[in-house]
Amino acid sequence: xxxxxxxxxxxxxxxxxxxxxxxxxxxxxxxxxxxxxxxxxxxxxxxxxxxxxxxxxxxxxxxxxxxxxxxxxxxxxxxxxxxxxxxxxxxxxxxxxxxxxxxxxxxxxxxxxxxxxxxxxxxxxxxxxxxxxxxxxxxxxxxxxxxxxxxxxxxxxxxxxxx
Amino acid sequence: xxxxxxxxxxxxxxxxxxxxxxxxxxxxxxxxxxxxxxxxxxxxxxxxxxxxxxxxxxxxxxxxxxxxxxxxxxxxxxxxxxxxxxxxxxxxxxxxxxxxxxxxxxxxxxxxxxxxxxxxxxxxxxxxxxxxxxxxxxxxxxxxxxxxxxxxxxxxxxxxxxxxxxxxxxxxxxxxxxxxxxxxxxxxxxxxxxxxxxxxxxxxxxxxxxxxxxxxxxxxxxxxxxxxxxxxxxxxxxxxxxxxxxxxxxxxxxxxxxxxxxxxxxxxxxxxxxxxxxxxxxxxxxxxxxxxxxxxxxxxxxxxxxxxxxxxxxxxxxxxxxxxxxxxxxxxxxxxxxxxxxxxxxxxxxxxxxxxxxxxxxxxxxxxxxxxxxxxxxxxxxxxxxxxxxxxxxxxxxxxxxxxx
Numbered sequence: 001x002x003x004x005x006x007x008x009x010x011x012x013x014x015x016x017x018x019x020x021x022x023x024x025x026x027x028x029x030x031x032x033x034x035x036x037x038x039x040x041x042x043x044x045x046x047x048x049x050x051x052x053x054x055x056x057x058x059x060x061x062x063x064x065x066x067x068x069x070x071x072x073x074x075x076x077x078x079x080x081x082x083x084x085x086x087x088x089x090x091x092x093x094x095x096x097x098x099x100x101x102x103x104x105x106x107x108x109x110x111x112x113x114x115x116x117x118x119x120x121x122x123x124x125x126x127x128x129x130x131x132x133x134x135x136x137x138x139x140x141x142x143x144x145x146x147x148x149x150x151x152x153x154x155x156x157x158x159x160x161x162x163x
Numbered sequence: 164x165x166x167x168x169x170x171x172x173x174x175x176x177x178x179x180x181x182x183x184x185x186x187x188x189x190x191x192x193x194x195x196x197x198x199x200x201x202x203x204x205x206x207x208x209x210x211x212x213x214x215x216x217x218x219x220x221x222x223x224x225x226x227x228x229x230x231x232x233x234x235x236x237x238x239x240x241x242x243x244x245x246x247x248x249x250x251x252x253x254x255x256x257x258x259x260x261x262x263x264x265x266x267x268x269x270x271x272x273x274x275x276x277x278x279x280x281x282x283x284x285x286x287x288x289x290x291x292x293x294x295x296x297x298x299x300x301x302x303x304x305x306x307x308x309x310x311x312x313x314x315x316x317x318x319x320x321x322x323x324x325x326x327x328x329x330x331x332x333x334x335x336x337x338x339x340x341x342x343x344x345x346x347x348x349x350x351x352x353x354x355x356x357x358x359x360x361x362x363x364x365x366x367x368x369x370x371x372x373x374x375x376x377x378x379x380x381x382x383x384x385x386x387x388x389x390x391x392x393x394x395x396x397x398x399x400x401x402x403x404x405x406x407x408x409x410x411x412x413x414x415x416x417x418x419x420x421x422x423x424x425x426x427x428x429x430x431x432x433x434x435x436x437x438x439x440x441x442x443x444x445x446x447x448x449x450x451x452x453x454x455x456x457x458x459x460x461x462x463x464x465x466x467x468x469x470x471x472x473x474x475x476x477x478x479x480x481x482x483x484x485x486x487x488x489x490x491x492x493x494x495x496x497x498x499x500x501x502x503x504x505x506x507x508x509x510x511x512x513x514x515x516x517x518x519x520x521x522x523x524x525x526x527x528x529x530x531x532x533x534x535x536x537x538x539x540x541x542x543x544x545x546x547x548x549x550x551x552x553x554x555x556x557x558x559x560x561x562x563x564x565x566x567x568x
Contacts, residue, residue, distance in 0.1 A: 011478070015551070025485050026478035026551075156549075160528055161204040161217035163307050163356075 001046075004029070005037050009047070012038075013147075016050040055150045057142070065094070065110050065139040066117050068125065069103040071132040080104060083130045092120050103135070114138070195311050199534030203518065207528045214557045215528040216545040219356065221420040221501070225457070226468045229419065232460035233453050241452055247444040249277025249428070250455045256462040257428055265388065265398040267406060273433040276440055277426070277450045277458075281386045281414040284429035286312050287439040288382045288410045289348070293318040297347040302333045303536030304504075306356045306384065310536065313350075321346070324537040327495045327506060331360030331538075335369040342377055349379050351399055354387035357535045357544035358504045359480075359497020364397045371402045380435075381409045386427075387500040389418035389469060392477045396499070400430070407432045410439075417500075418469050419461040424454040476501050479547040483554055487545075490562035501548040504532065508541040510568050518543055525564035527557045 004027070011023050020034040027034070041047040056063045075082050080098050087107055088096045095108040107125070111117040121136055142150055185193060207217065224230075248254065254271035261267050269275050278284040285308065293299070295317035301309050303322045310320040323341045325331045333351070353362045362370075374381055383399040400409040414427030427450075429439060443449075480497060487494040487505045494505035507517045514531035521527050521543075532542030547554060 007474075018551075022482070022551075022555075025482050028481050156222065158215075158218045158220055158222070159204070160207045160213070160215040161200060161530060162219040163198070163200050 004033075005041060005046075008034060008037055009041065012047070012050075053146060053148050055142075057150070062112055063110060064112065064114050064117050065108065065142075066121075067137045067139065068107045068109060068121060069135040069137070070105040070107055070125065071134075072104040073130045073132060074104075075130065083128065086128060087125065090120070090124060092117075103133075191315060191317070195314060198307050198311075200307055200530060203528075203530060203534070206519065207522060210522060210526065210528075213522065213526045213528050214549070214553050214560070216547070216549065216554075216557055217528040217530045218546050218548060220422040220548065221417060221472065222548045222550065223420040223472055225419065225421050225424070226461070226465055228464055229421070229457050229461045233457040236456040237453055241456060243452060245449045245452050245455055247449050248275070248440055249450055250452075250459065253277055253455050253459045253462075256459055257430075260462050261398075261411075261430065265385075265396065265401055267398050267400045267411065267430070269411075269430040270433070274430055274436055276429045276436050276443060277455060278414075278428055278443065279447055279450050280416065280425040281384060281412050281427035282308060283425075283443070283447065283450075284410075284412040284414070284427050284439075285309070285350075285382060285384060286316075287442050288412065288429060288431075288435075289313055289316045289318065290442055291435065291438040292348055292380060294347075296345060298343060298345040300338070300341055300346055300349045300379070301536070302338075302351065304331070304355075304357055304532060304539035304542070305350075305352050305536055307534060307536075309350050309352075318348070319345070322537040325358070325360070326538060327493075327504075327542070330495050330498070331355055331358035331504070332362055332366050333370060335373055338370060338373055342373075346377060346379060348382060349374060350382045350384065352384040352386075353399075354391055354396065354499025356387065356500050357502050357530070357532065357539070357542075358495075359500050359502045360495075361391055361394075361498040362397065362399075363394065364402075367397060367399060367402050371399070371405050374408060375404060379408070381405070383409050383411050385411060385413045387417050388413060390473060390476060390501060391499040392473075392480060393498055410435055415458050415461055418472075419458075419465050420472065421454075421457065421461065424451075424457055426450060426454045426458045476548065479549075479551060479554060482551065483545065483547045483558065486554070486558035487561075490558060490565060492561075492565070501546055503545045503547060504542050505545065506542055510565060512568070514540055514543055521561065521564055524567075525560040527560050527564075 007027055008023055011018055021031050024031040024034040072080060072083055074080050084096055087093060092109050092111060093107055094110050097106045099106050109117050109120055121134055126134055254275045257275050258269050258271040261269060289312050293316040297318045298321045299313045299318045300321050300323055302325050313320040321341055323337050325333055381399055385398055388396040400406045400411045410429055410431040412429050415421040483503045484494050492505040494503055497503050510517060514533045518529055518531040529543040529545045532539035532544060
């Protein structure tokens with residue numbers, strides 16, 4: 001991809017609310033050029049969505065996240081895709097990755113309580129035909145997500161004026 | 164109690180005779196006024212909720228792999244003196260880097276000296292060269308330490324004013340006009356702190372000619388060499404015939420976000436470097452061992468990360484320059500370092516009045532241009548090495564402040 005679009009992606013990844021006008025100034029381009037590039041990226045589904053990163057630990061509502069290692073029997077002709085789709089259609093499922101190594105799918109589940117997540121695994125995920133086994137790992141604390149640290153200890157420690 | 168007050172109280176109480184303790188000081192040192200930036204620092208320190216554009220260092224932390232290299236090295240017990248001139252492998256790496264990046268070949272064994280920041284290198288160079296009474300030519304506005312260090316060394320600083328209309332370049336005319344039979348050293352700092360001015364190959368050629376004709380030695384402080392935006396930095400030492408006349412000073416602070424490590428170096432003719440090494444070994448012995456390990460890691464594996472930082476400064480440079488122009492301040496295009504140097508002449512205030520009122524009324528700190536010497540009055544130095552959000556907010560505050568004047 002051309003440098004210009006990669007730079008736009010970088011700037012939006014840092015802060016998705018940056019306006020085309022601001023990005024244009026920062027890149028030394030015209031606002032129209034930036035707007036057009038962003039539209040191209042959106043149309044091509046390179047930019048899929050502008051989402052918000054939330055530190056749920058600071059929200060009173062309880063939230064439990066688990067990463068579940070799932071072993072699968074792949075389907076003739078369609079491999080893992082069909083079963084992956086079966087799994088990701090559940091709204092409780094936040095992400096699904098096909099993995100190399102000891103298991104096949106890594107499924108991220110979010111629920112209100114531990115019980116809710118456990119019940120999803122035992123009632124919905126495990127009974128699926130092609131699921132051979134599951135191993136549920138609960139997340140205890142999130143330190144960093146998508147390159148963003150939740151508790152930043154590297155705040156600005158510079159002296160306010162220096163030569 | 165502040166350090167200064169403490170020192171004064173001690174002076175009065177503990178004087179063993181009727182003399183004030185400061186009477187014991189060398190007149191040369193006593194007469195050097197405290198830096199203007201220090202005065203402003205005290206003002207700013209007492210204020211709250213301010214956005215500071217007064218910081219002369221990167222806002223990035225030192226890249227993690229560099230810090231980690233230092234941690235590992237400490238764990239392995241590398242806590243001893245290094246050779247006076249610095250670790251041989253670091254000097255090798257500096258030599259290679261300078262050749263690859265700026266096309267100046269230096270022999271690591273006797274033409275490169277690792278120092279405690281670029282500042283020590285400048286001090287060593289001046290101390291090694293100055294004979295009392297020598298005139299030291301200093302284009303201004305410039306970094307605040309050249310003139311005081313010159314005086315401490317017994318030299319006479321001769322400022323050469325540079326102007327916004329020339330993008331703060333040193334012109335051959337003004338250099339010539341400042342020459343006398345006593346002129347010995349020319350101190351250059353391009354890319355420039357505080358103006359962001361740079362010198363191109365074409366700008367340098369006539370300067371090099373004058374340097375040759377008048378048999379000057381050049382101390383070229385190229386600490387911001389990596390931070391240029393429209394074109395690559397041209398080292399003064401790379402110009403035809405200039406390498407032997409030039410002491411190239413640089414370091415890791417700005418390019419690799421390593422200010423607190425105090426890692427710098429000087430390169431030059433072996434006769435000059437060995438003289439500087441003599442002073443260095445009797446004063447500091449060697450640069451800190453752990454810093455040298457980190458610096459080596461920065462040169463070996465940090466160049467890509469450096470490029471990212473430079474791109475990020477460039478984006479913010481465009482943002483502040485346009486921002487200042489939109490709120491009605493004249494701002495020449497800075498081509499290097501991470502400072503914008505807008506003119507505040509249109510407000511009718513002096514630099515100090517502007518900076519003080521801006522601090523109190525708009526809660527933005529910028530450094531008044533006059534502290535940087537000749538040609539600085541009427542400007543303020545604004546560092547754009549701070550977050551985009553803060554920069555936008557700062558420009559907005561400055562805009563409102565100007566409107567109310």
